[in-house]
Amino acid sequence: MTFDRATLPSLLNREQLEAVLHGEDPLLVLAGAGSGKTRVITYRIADLVRSRGVPPWKILAVTFTNKAAEEMRERLLGLLGEEGGEVWISTFHAAGARILRREGEAIGLPRSFVVYDESDQLSLMKRVLEAAGYEKRQISPGVVLRRIDAAKNHGLGPDDLESEDEADGWLVADLYRRYQAALREAGAVDFGDLLLRLFELFETAPDVLERYRRRFEYVLVDEFQDTNDVQLRLLRMLKEDGRGLCAVGDDDQSIYRWRGANVENLLAFPEIFPNTRIIKLEQNYRSTQIILDAAHAVIAKNPHRMEKKLWTRNGPGEPLGCIVARTEREEAERVVDRIRASLRRGVDPSEIAVFYRTNAQSRVLEEAFRLGGVPYQVVRGRSFYERAEVKDLVAYLRLAVHPHSDVDAARVINKPARGIGATTLGRLQAAAADWGVSLVEVCRQAAQVPGLSAAQQQRARAFADLVGRIALAAAEGAAGDAAEAALVLSGLEAAYLDEGTDEALERLENLREFVGAAREWDARHQPDPDDDVTPLAAFLEQIALLGDADDRVSGPKVSLMTLHASKGLEFEEVYLTGMEESVFPHVRALGLFGAPESLEEERRLCYVGFTRAKKRLVLSLAQSRYIFGELRFNAPSRFLSDVPPRLFGLEDQERLRPADLEEIDEVEDAAFDLDEDDGFEDDYVIDYAWDQRPEPRKRPKPPRKKEREAPALRAGMPARHASFGVGMIEAVDGDKVSIRFPGVGLKRVMIRFLEPV
DNA sequence: TAAGGATATTTTTTT
DNA sequence: AATATCCTTA
Numbered sequence: 001m002t003f004d005r006a007t008l009p010s011l012l013n014r015e016q017l018e019a020v021l022h023g024e025d026p027l028l029v030l031a032g033a034g035s036g037k038t039r040v041i042t043y044r045i046a047d048l049v050r051s052r053g054v055p056p057w058k059i060l061a062v063t064f065t066n067k068a069a070e071e072m073r074e075r076l077l078g079l080l081g082e083e084g085g086e087v088w089i090s091t092f093h094a095a096g097a098r099i100l101r102r103e104g105e106a107i108g109l110p111r112s113f114v115v116y117d118e119s120d121q122l123s124l125m126k127r128v129l130e131a132a133g134y135e136k137r138q139i140s141p142g143v144v145l146r147r148i149d150a151a152k153n154h155g156l157g158p159d160d161l162e163s164e165d166e167a168d169g170w171l172v173a174d175l176y177r178r179y180q181a182a183l184r185e186a187g188a189v190d191f192g193d194l195l196l197r198l199f200e201l202f203e204t205a206p207d208v209l210e211r212y213r214r215r216f217e218y219v220l221v222d223e224f225q226d227t228n229d230v231q232l233r234l235l236r237m238l239k240e241d242g243r244g245l246c247a248v249g250d251d252d253q254s255i256y257r258w259r260g261a262n263v264e265n266l267l268a269f270p271e272i273f274p275n276t277r278i279i280k281l282e283q284n285y286r287s288t289q290i291i292l293d294a295a296h297a298v299i300a301k302n303p304h305r306m307e308k309k310l311w312t313r314n315g316p317g318e319p320l321g322c323i324v325a326r327t328e329r330e331e332a333e334r335v336v337d338r339i340r341a342s343l344r345r346g347v348d349p350s351e352i353a354v355f356y357r358t359n360a361q362s363r364v365l366e367e368a369f370r371l372g373g374v375p376y377q378v379v380r381g382r383s384f385y386e387r388a389e390v391k392d393l394v395a396y397l398r399l400a401v402h403p404h405s406d407v408d409a410a411r412v413i414n415k416p417a418r419g420i421g422a423t424t425l426g427r428l429q430a431a432a433a434d435w436g437v438s439l440v441e442v443c444r445q446a447a448q449v450p451g452l453s454a455a456q457q458q459r460a461r462a463f464a465d466l467v468g469r470i471a472l473a474a475a476e477g478a479a480g481d482a483a484e485a486a487l488v489l490s491g492l493e494a495a496y497l498d499e500g501t502d503e504a505l506e507r508l509e510n511l512r513e514f515v516g517a518a519r520e521w522d523a524r525h526q527p528d529p530d531d532d533v534t535p536l537a538a539f540l541e542q543i544a545l546l547g548d549a550d551d552r553v554s555g556p557k558v559s560l561m562t563l564h565a566s567k568g569l570e571f572e573e574v575y576l577t578g579m580e581e582s583v584f585p586h587v588r589a590l591g592l593f594g595a596p597e598s599l600e601e602e603r604r605l606c607y608v609g610f611t612r613a614k615k616r617l618v619l620s621l622a623q624s625r626y627i628f629g630e631l632r633f634n635a636p637s638r639f640l641s642d643v644p645p646r647l648f649g650l651e652d653q654e655r656l657r658p659a660d661l662e663e664i665d666e667v668e669d670a671a672f673d674l675d676e677d678d679g680f681e682d683d684y685v686i687d688y689a690w691d692q693r694p695e696p697r698k699r700p701k702p703p704r705k706k707e708r709e710a711p712a713l714r715a716g717m718p719a720r721h722a723s724f725g726v727g728m729i730e731a732v733d734g735d736k737v738s739i740r741f742p743g744v745g746l747k748r749v750m751i752r753f754l755e756p757v
Numbered sequence: 758t759a760a761g762g763a764t765a766t767t768t769t770t771t772t
Numbered sequence: 773a774a775t776a777t778c779c780t781t782a
Contacts, residue, residue, distance in 0.1 A: 191771090
């Protein structure tokens with residue numbers, strides 16, 4: 001597939017075509033869900049390059065997630081071939097990191113700076129609080145960090161906070177200053193800094209700004225409704241008059257207000273940049289009319305929005321589905337049952353998704369999927385790199401690149417245990433504060449530290465030594481070699497092997513997988529001659545910014561994710577779970593807790609969720625659910641009653657009553673023949689479940705595990721199976737039993753999937 | 758100093 | 773329910 005301008009009219013509708021061919025004046029594309037905005041952006045870039053002779057490296061395309069960037073890059077490669085790879089496509093944050101890496105020395109940022117993620121920030125803030133002499137109980141590091149982060153998103157420094165009317169502004173300002181100083185000492189930046197310090201760079205070094213101004217002749221920004229104030233400021237610096245700037249967005253899909261996103265940026269775009277051409281894309285190519293009507297019914301209740309209504313030629317489609325369960329467990333099981341029915345009908349598992357409001361809801365769902373033997377995949381941003389053992393190894397590697405990173409040093413100084421406990425660490429940290437040097441440096445000069453015994457001095461020196469040796473290995477080789485060296489030299493490998501428990505071996509397995517990921521990265525990335533950064537430093541940056549490298553998923557699977565993670569994706573079948581007041585909309589958006597604006601954001605989130613579905617949308621709820629380990633009874637979500645009953649197939653009714661939902665639910669279950677036995681489970685489902693790699697994080701308590709693994713079962717005993725219900729055992733054979741379920745017939749199933757009655 | 762148990766605290770969403 | 777933190781004991 002290559003690009004040819006002449007074919008565009010046959011590929012695009014009138015508005016899309018206009019957006020693609022539009023000239024240099026600022027352009028704002030208001031693109032409803034599923035209206036083909038990625039298509040517009042990619043074709044516009046292709047047209048700039050092929051028809052208008054713009055060198056690809058003069059184009060910057062900014063996306064909101066790394067996933068979106070990846071997808072766009074692929075599409076461009078398809079349209080433009082190799083040249084497509086020369087377009088700069090990345091998130092704002094990744095672009096910031098890249099520019100700071102090259103130019104940051106102008107504002108005192110070392111070339112090898114590390115990017116701190118949330119947990120790094122937290123440990124740093126804890127240390128800051130301690131050093132500042134605040135009582136631990138009085139100030140929560142998390143709260144302070146949230147305040148600082150909010151300030152950074154608005155482009156505010158400590159001084160700006162001091163003048164705020166908030167009574168504790170001075171306190172936050174004080175901690176903000178100390179926190180920044182600590183980051184600077186560690187040679188680190190946090191997420192907010194990637195933007196804010198870029199701004200600082202452009203302000204202090206006009207020549208640098210000028211270079212990038214000239215370089216980025218065309219800038220395209222996707223998901224513009226979710227940009228924050230600093231991002232807008234950066235754009236205004238790069239494109240003062242807006243010429244060559246194209247923003248694409250949808251105010252109805254703004255769901256990151258809590259992170260500093262400001263819809264006003266989108267609404268005010270035409271005023272900020274004079275001569276803006278506005279193009280609306282309202283034809284939807286993704287969903288059925290029923291799904292669009294449902295989404296519209298929910299979003300229309302928001303007062304402040306640019307009125308637009310999506311339409312489609314796809315036809316009405318089938319009515320919405322509905323599940324009313326008694327408990328969250330039952331909800332999960334019923335969702336899985338319906339999915340199994342769909343799979344039997346031949347729907348591709350990768351075309352099915354289950355959404356939820358909070359990550360915590362995934363646990364029960366995962367269990368149900370595992371028990372039901374349906375292949376699934378949790379789409380989580382960065383779970384792998386958040387595992388404790390992986391973070392440990394990363395800490396060693398970051399120390400190798402940057403020995404000043406005290407957070408990392410403190411993390412691994414006694415990992416594996418090498419006799420440097422809390423007391424010794426405290427003394428070392430005190431000395432580091434006194435002398436104004438890093439923890440590793442203090443360790444090197446341990447003899448000078450007051451109060452250390454000879455043995456402790458020796459251990460501390462050995463640690464400094466270790467860091468040096470890993471650094472040596474890292475300087476020479478690729479990221480993979482460095483990771484391997486860290487794993488072995490640190491003693492982590494030996495310690496896990498020594499421990500020898502299943503858990504330890506699993507952690508070690510994760511670390512080996514990490515080494516593998518590093519090697520794979522080495523193979524795929526040739527060093528950028530511009531950057532003069534070691535492969536290891538580049539790899540570390542990539543894992544700080546980017547999530548799980550787990551996109552090399554094997555085989556088709558059902559996707560589980562939060563509503564936020566679903567943005568930009570589409571599936572034939574979508575299950576939206578937890579449709580209950582105070583789950584969705586979330587408690588914190590309701591009544592006492594939330595401002596009215598947060599309820600509006602929940603509504604937009606619902607709109608986003610609905611519009612992911614192409615053909616079938618099922619809404620589910622549980623009448624009772626454990627929250628914080630406490631049983632709660634929640635009313636059905638207000639979003640359910642916003643949906644006109646006719647969309648559920650109830651023709652002659654004005655309003656939806658709770659009882660109606662249950663009725664629809666029952667009718668549907670019957671329609672799907674959920675009890676049908678067609679051998680599907682045996683061939684596909686159950687075996688698969690047995691293969692599935694266990695989730696490392698979940699380790700059932702030993703007594704329960706035992707019971708699960710080997711219940712004492714004999715012929716004649718009853719047992720319960722998650723999907724088939726209670727049946728009578730007829731024969732036991734190794735780890736399988738033959739068991740007869742009423743209405744299902746005789747089945748051979750793994751004992752593991754049975755529960756005693 | 759390390760390990761294990763009791764107790765407090767937490768969860769909205771993520772670059 | 774699951775974790776982080778504190779506290780006791782060996």
